[in-house]
Amino acid sequence: MRAPAALLALASVVCLLAAAACSRAETPLLVPGIVDPRPDKAAWAGLPRLPVERGVIFRGQxxxxGYNIHNYxxxxxxxxxxxxxxSPINEGEAGSRVMRSVSGDGVTWAPASFITPRPPAGKRYFARGFWRRGEQTLALVSVDRExxxxxxxxxxxxxxxxGPVDQPWxxxxxxxxxxxxxxxxxKLPDGAWLESSRDSGMRLGFIKGGVSAWNAWSAISVPPPASRAAPSGRPAAGRRWRSRRSRP
Incomplete structure (x- = not known):
């Protein structure tokens, strides 16, 4: 599959910036003289600029x-x-569905249509990304109660x-x-597939599999960070905020 020229150009810019930033081991991953961690000091005008065109994919009602998120x-x-x-109003309420659109040039888009049906009463669908599994093209979607x-x-x-991605899924x-x-x-070197995941209790982990079948997965739990002593001798600990109100 050949990447569009615009994506190749963007990838080239990223590679150039990364090469400039990492040319010396002591150089932080920021372009010297251009990007400064202090926003008021950064010389944004020195960054490369690419010509762009703006297109509207979907205008909600x-x-x-009216609430459109989780784009892939x-x-x-x-x-x-x-x-x-x-979603009708926000992502926390029932009724959200997954939509899709196609475009030949990335600027002009076909009228949007639904990948999912209407969710069961009290439930919501969330888009979770595409998965190209060999000859299969899959759209991953979560479903849960509002x-x-x-x-x-x-x-x-x-x-x-x-069939074509612009036809019903x-x-x-x-x-x-x-x-x-x-x-x-x-995809891992051993041929298995891996992705990070959470469960209904917001516990972090991974699922691995997808080889023998698209739905053959095993869960891998990830223990929470533990306290330890930093090289300086001071106690240190890592913690992730596991609020249920955080964004999915």
Whole structure:
């Protein structure tokens, strides 16, 4: 699959900046003389600029589809495809669905349509990213009950494009129970797939698998950070804020 020229150009800029920042071991990962950790000191005008065009993918309707988040962009070698969560008011309420649109140039987009059906009463769908598993193109979608994040009936679903991505997608089923992810699975050197996950109790972990079947996964728990002594001798500890009100 060939990446579009605009993406290649952007990747080149990122590589150049990273190379400049890492040319000396003692140099922090910031471009000297251009990017300063203090916003008022950064010379933003010195950063490379790329020509851009602005296009509207979807314009929501207040009270119906006015809250749009969780966007994921992919390219299938022929066109761009984007998926996102569209909610009537906010992401905490029931009724959110996953939409998608396609574009040949990334600027002009086809009318948006739904990947998911209407959720069951009291539930919501969240877009979780695309997964290219061999010849399969899957859209990963979480479903749970409205309210705090996340409901006890949390599930990760998989929808499959059984033709062009601009045609209707079919529900395959539950990919992993009591699981929500944020990114597409990444393929490991051993051929298995891995992605970070959380469960309904907001416990962090990973799921690994996806080889023998799209829904064959095993959970890997990650213990919380433990206290330790820093090199200076002072006590140190790492902690993640596990608030249920944090964004999914």
């Amino acid at each position: 207040a009270g119906v589809s 962009l992919d390219h299938d070698g022929r066109q761009f495809v984007v998926m996102w969560t569209s 309210g705090d994040f996340f409901g006890p009936d949390l599930q990760m679903l998989a929808f499959e494009a059984r 079919a529900l395959l089923g539950v990919m992993s129970a009591n699981t929500i992810t944020n990114f597409s699975p990444q």
